[in-house]
Amino acid sequence: MKHPNKLTALFFIIFVAAGTVPSPAGWAQQNTPPAGDYIRGVKAWGDNCSRCHNMRDPKEFRDDQWKSIVTHMRVRAGLTGQDARDILVFLQTSN
Amino acid sequence: MSRVKNKNRLSPLVAATLLAMPLGTNAAEDYGSLKAEIEDLRNAVKESSEWKNTDSVVHLAGYGAFGYADQETEDGRFDQVLFAPIFHYQYRELMMLESELEIATGTDGETEVNLEYLTLDLFLNDYMTLVGGKFLSPLGQFRQNLHPSWINKLPSTPAGYGHDGAAPLADVGIQLRGGIPLGKMRTNYALYIANGPELAAEGGEIHAIESEGFTRDEDGDKVAGGRLGFLPVPKLEIGLSAATGNVAVTESTPPLPASGDPVRDYDVLGADLAFKAGNLDFRGEYIRQEVAAAAASVAAEAAEWTAWYAQAAYQFTPNKLELVARYSDFDSPHADEDQEQWAVGVNYLFASNVIAKIAYEWNDGLEGEATDQNQALFQLAYGF
Numbered sequence: 456m457k458h459p460n461k462l463t464a465l466f467f468i469i470f471v472a473a474g475t476v477p478s479p480a481g482w483a484q485q486n487t488p489p490a491g492d493y494i495r496g497v498k499a500w501g502d503n504c505s506r507c508h509n510m511r512d513p514k515e516f517r518d519d520q521w522k523s524i525v526t527h528m529r530v531r532a533g534l535t536g537q538d539a540r541d542i543l544v545f546l547q548t549s550n
Numbered sequence: 551m552s553r554v555k556n557k558n559r560l561s562p563l564v565a566a567t568l569l570a571m572p573l574g575t576n577a578a579e580d581y582g583s584l585k586a587e588i589e590d591l592r593n594a595v596k597e598s599s600e601w602k603n604t605d606s607v608v609h610l611a612g613y614g615a616f617g618y619a620d621q622e623t624e625d626g627r628f629d630q631v632l633f634a635p636i637f638h639y640q641y642r643e644l645m646m647l648e649s650e651l652e653i654a655t656g657t658d659g660e661t662e663v664n665l666e667y668l669t670l671d672l673f674l675n676d677y678m679t680l681v682g683g684k685f686l687s688p689l690g691q692f693r694q695n696l697h698p699s700w701i702n703k704l705p706s707t708p709a710g711y712g713h714d715g716a717a718p719l720a721d722v723g724i725q726l727r728g729g730i731p732l733g734k735m736r737t738n739y740a741l742y743i744a745n746g747p748e749l750a751a752e753g754g755e756i757h758a759i760e761s762e763g764f765t766r767d768e769d770g771d772k773v774a775g776g777r778l779g780f781l782p783v784p785k786l787e788i789g790l791s792a793a794t795g796n797v798a799v800t801e802s803t804p805p806l807p808a809s810g811d812p813v814r815d816y817d818v819l820g821a822d823l824a825f826k827a828g829n830l831d832f833r834g835e836y837i838r839q840e841v842a843a844a845a846a847s848v849a850a851e852a853a854e855w856t857a858w859y860a861q862a863a864y865q866f867t868p869n870k871l872e873l874v875a876r877y878s879d880f881d882s883p884h885a886d887e888d889q890e891q892w893a894v895g896v897n898y899l900f901a902s903n904v905i906a907k908i909a910y911e912w913n914d915g916l917e918g919e920a921t922d923q924n925q926a927l928f929q930l931a932y933g934f
Contacts, residue, residue, distance in 0.1 A: 509899070524611065524638075
């Protein structure tokens with residue numbers, strides 16, 4: 456390998472810095488991320504979930520399935536963790 | 551006599567016992583079955599909340615499609631059979647593994663299997679996820695967000711957004727992705743470092759830029775870049791994409807010398823827009839990939855691939871009947887690949903994820919080439 460270029464170096468710095476931002480590793484141990492909110496979830500669902508594709512019916516999936524779908528969409532659509540938890544509460548209440 | 555008497559004295563006792571016996575068994579039975587019912591109910595409640603509460607979740611998603619194409623100068627054929635399962639494994643709000651396979655039947659009957667993507671997504675905090683593995687290119691929208699058949703509103707990809715087009719398809723590396731609210735405006739970002747694409751040369755010219763995602767990096771330097779998305783209002787998204795790095799020719803006819811081919815600059819620039827107003831869905835996208843000249847290369851000249859499209863879809867009967875029109879234009883270093891296209895289509899939505907599409911494409915390419923053939927298309931797509 457040749458010497459790493461400056462851009463690669465810059466990105467590695469960003470990545471390392473990102474790792475130092477307060478992380479949910481603590482939540483994972485306690486399993487207690489901040490709870491989702493139904494009312495906020497209704498709005499976030501309406502604002503986001505038909506941006507890229509037809510709106511999928513909340514009744515289409517079980518609670519556990521919505522869990523992984525919403526996580527999938529969080530990564531795909533660049534939602535915040537709180538948006539995702541709010542939307543999940545809405546979907547799990549409406550199915 | 552006395553026996554009779556005795557009998558008489560005993561009989562009320564016997565009768566009472568006989569009477570009481572079935573009563574007693576009944577009550578015990580009722581109590582027993584009630585207890586069993588409560589136990590069943592308790593288990594059912596526990597089971598149903600178990601779905602919600604497990605730390606690990608497994609889910610199978612994906613889509614499938616089949617299609618028919620009828621080109622101007624060729625006989626119509628059933629030209630597409632596609633199965634694309636997506637696997638999700640999630641551990642708490644910490645890790646998700648997502649992977650999509652694309653399994654398709656080729657023209658010769660062979661089954662083609664491709665790893666579309668496999669990423670491990672580590673949730674660092676509410677605003678940032680580290681994504682590593684093979685991923686769909688985060689540059690632009692079409693590849694990462696619109697290509698699945700049940701999402702794409704036409705049976706075909708816009709000109710320049712398929713294989714060997716202008717839009718990068720996938721890459722192998724790491725990404726940081728997430729969303730940040732800026733006051734009322736939502737933003738999202740995807741930044742990445744990856745091995746980058748490779749070039750194929752033919753007869754002293756760059757023939758194609760290959761961006762399927764490689765686990766080798768022949769040029770030795772990474773490609774870095776990303777996309778920023780801005781949503782001033784929820785129904786409008788504006789995206790800007792850029793990437794830079796180095797690439798090299800790795801395949802060539804005639805073959806490369808043993809020392810390989812020199813490294814050259816690689817740059818990508820893109821912009822995308824998506825807008826919704828009532829039943830109207832409008833989107834457009836522009837992308838350009840370019841590689842610099844390299845005097846010592848088997849293909850010395852610079853090359854550039856540009857594509858853009860604009861698409862409007864209108865649901866006449868919401869969630870039932872949809873009309874789509876799309877214009878797309880692809881420019882490459884080779885006239886036989888260039889294409890300008892108009893496509894119109896009618897979609898019938900059996901459900902939001904079960905869609906029948908009929909479309910017609912007017913294609914303008916180099917005369918005599920496949921890119922110049924108009925075609926009628928049909929597709930049935932199901933996302934699950």
